[in-house]
Amino acid sequence: MKKEMKAWIYLLPAILFLGIFMVYPLVDVLIYSFEEGYNFASQSFEGYGLFNYSYVLHDPYFLQALKNTFIIVIITVPVSTTLALFISLGLSKIKVLRNFFQTVYFLPYVTNTLAVGLVFMILFKKTAYSDGLVNMLIHLFGGPTVDFIDGPYAAKMFVMCFYTVCIVMPFKILILTSALASVNPMYYKAAKVDGTPSWRIFTKITLPMIAPMIFYLVITGFIGAFKAYSDEVALFGTDLNSAGMNTIVGYVYDMLYGDSGGYPSYAAAAALILFAIVFTITLINLMISKSGK
Amino acid sequence: MKNKIKTFFLYFGLFLWGLLVLFPFYWMILTSVKSYSSYNAEYVPRFIATNPTLQNFVDAFTTVSLGRYFLNTLIFTVVTTGLMMVVVVMAAYAFARLEFRWKNILFALFLSLMMIPNELVVITNFVTITNLDLRNTYLGLILPSVTSVFYIYLLKENFEQIPEELYKAAKVDGTSDLKYLLKVMIPISAPTIVTITILKVIECWNSYVWPRLITDDEAYFLVSNGIQEIRENGFGRENIPAMMAAVVVISVPLVVLFLIFRKKIMEGVSTGGTKG
Numbered sequence: 001m002k003k004e005m006k007a008w009i010y011l012l013p014a015i016l017f018l019g020i021f022m023v024y025p026l027v028d029v030l031i032y033s034f035e036e037g038y039n040f041a042s043q044s045f046e047g048y049g050l051f052n053y054s055y056v057l058h059d060p061y062f063l064q065a066l067k068n069t070f071i072i073v074i075i076t077v078p079v080s081t082t083l084a085l086f087i088s089l090g091l092s093k094i095k096v097l098r099n100f101f102q103t104v105y106f107l108p109y110v111t112n113t114l115a116v117g118l119v120f121m122i123l124f125k126k127t128a129y130s131d132g133l134v135n136m137l138i139h140l141f142g143g144p145t146v147d148f149i150d151g152p153y154a155a156k157m158f159v160m161c162f163y164t165v166c167i168v169m170p171f172k173i174l175i176l177t178s179a180l181a182s183v184n185p186m187y188y189k190a191a192k193v194d195g196t197p198s199w200r201i202f203t204k205i206t207l208p209m210i211a212p213m214i215f216y217l218v219i220t221g222f223i224g225a226f227k228a229y230s231d232e233v234a235l236f237g238t239d240l241n242s243a244g245m246n247t248i249v250g251y252v253y254d255m256l257y258g259d260s261g262g263y264p265s266y267a268a269a270a271a272l273i274l275f276a277i278v279f280t281i282t283l284i285n286l287m288i289s290k291s292g293k
Numbered sequence: 294m295k296n297k298i299k300t301f302f303l304y305f306g307l308f309l310w311g312l313l314v315l316f317p318f319y320w321m322i323l324t325s326v327k328s329y330s331s332y333n334a335e336y337v338p339r340f341i342a343t344n345p346t347l348q349n350f351v352d353a354f355t356t357v358s359l360g361r362y363f364l365n366t367l368i369f370t371v372v373t374t375g376l377m378m379v380v381v382v383m384a385a386y387a388f389a390r391l392e393f394r395w396k397n398i399l400f401a402l403f404l405s406l407m408m409i410p411n412e413l414v415v416i417t418n419f420v421t422i423t424n425l426d427l428r429n430t431y432l433g434l435i436l437p438s439v440t441s442v443f444y445i446y447l448l449k450e451n452f453e454q455i456p457e458e459l460y461k462a463a464k465v466d467g468t469s470d471l472k473y474l475l476k477v478m479i480p481i482s483a484p485t486i487v488t489i490t491i492l493k494v495i496e497c498w499n500s501y502v503w504p505r506l507i508t509d510d511e512a513y514f515l516v517s518n519g520i521q522e523i524r525e526n527g528f529g530r531e532n533i534p535a536m537m538a539a540v541v542v543i544s545v546p547l548v549v550l551f552l553i554f555r556k557k558i559m560e561g562v563s564t565g566g567t568k569g
């Protein structure tokens with residue numbers, strides 16, 4: 001009995017913190033999302049219903065955020081995964097400078113994304129004083145200059161996706177390089193003896209061997225991209241709605257806090273819609289990866 | 294010959310990606326040493342600074358409270374990481390070595406919490422902290438992030454690899470659990486504990502969303518909020534060199550940490566990092 005007590009004492013802090021800041025909020029957020037006409041100041045509400053969901057789904061800002069998020073997901077996940085695969089394959093083929101390249105490629109992972117985002121903003125921005133470096137390069141090749149930060153939607157979306165890909169690459173390269181390194185070299189030797197052409201080695205040996213890791217990256221990539229938010233703030237500032245570049249997570253936070261905030265019920269409904277989307281997509285991904293085997 | 298061309302293109306490609314990765318850092322440092330007037334005089338940006346100056350760094354600390362943001366982040370990082378290590382080590386020890394009823398069920402419950410995205414719980418946490426009157430306090434910043442189910446799991450696995458005979462021998466000698474944990478388990482698991490600490494420090498240093506929700510008093514801003522503040526009202530929109538100086542100052546500690554613990558960080562992230 002005394003032993004039991006001791007175990008619970010050791011567990012107490014963890015249970016306490018998880019209970020207050022994870023389990024309780026989980027239940028609470030569900031309740032919030034059904035409470036209609038919730039007033040933050042008086043903490044009172046009018047009744048239960050689906051109004052919050054319907055409000056959110058009809059809010060043009062939410063629909064814009066939904067569209068932006070889907071575009072980011074559909075573009076960045078395939079592009080970054082493919083690019084990371086090529087770079088990791090390249091890395092696995094060299095010996096000299098390999099460690100050096102690996103270190104350089106991983107560096108952005110540890111740096112503050114808001115800080116690096118600010119640099120990207122300056123590189124792409126067009127001001128009265130200067131067209132910025134990227135526009136200078138475009139000009140050099142004879143293209144028309146464009147303001148990527150305050151300009152047309154397509155240009156903003158391009159920077160957004162470009163930056164997101166850059167930010168997620170370090171993690172993907174790291175995972176794929178270690179997956180490639182763990183493939184048993186015997187297979188390659190056997191293939192070499194048989195004189196198998198290198199593209200066949202890639203599709204018949206390498207790709208099947210690292211397929212689980214690629215699926216892992218696709219799944220975490222989807223989840224991460226659906227939750228995109230701080231990268232957008234880094235590039236376009238905190239007022240994402242007026243920039244037309246908000247994401248679902250951004251919408252949740254805007255509903256909760258700031259000039260447009262004070263509506264935890266709408267925020268909760270939007271967060272649960274996001275959770276439902278991510279959950280469904282993850283399930284579909286898992287089903288595809290199962291049937292592929 | 295064909296192989297040589299192939300190798301050349303391989304290195305060229307890898308070099309190109311490296312250049313792309315490093316370029317923003319180069320541009321950041323370069324801009325931070327250009328003087329305000331020379332930066333604004335360059336309609337076509339130049340790749341070198343002709344008259345490098347450190348004035349921007351002085352401005353970064355005097356015009357905005359960068360020092361204050363820095364200190365806040367340091368306090369936040371040290372306290373959060375320290376508290377979390379205590380909570381996590383204790384829980385992992387209970388799961389790895391102590392016997393109690395419902396242990397497996399509780400552990401399964403813990404693991405299932407790993408699937409819960411932060412976005413879902415942040416709404417209530419915001420309301421909880423607001424109601425407790427803890428907005429714009431260190432406590433409000435710190436409390437929600439002092440546990441991590443994933444690190445409990447990681448450390449428990451590590452603790453379990455330590456032979457149980459050691460524990461039994463210590464029990465026979467009459468060593469208390471706490472003493473055993475402190476003198477035997479923690480030193481043996483030091484590599485994992487260091488990895489977790491570094492990953493948590495990085496996470497704290499870069500955290501943006503929660504601090505933004507919970508602080509609107511500049512005296513409690515962390516560096517990420519500081520950057521946003523500087524960008525929106527700090528030096529006036531156009532003093533980009535000073536802005537870049539602030540960004541350099543904020544980035545340096547993590548880059549140094551990375552260069553020192555390069556191997557540990559990369560190993561740690563590949564076993565348990567998620568980002569991307």
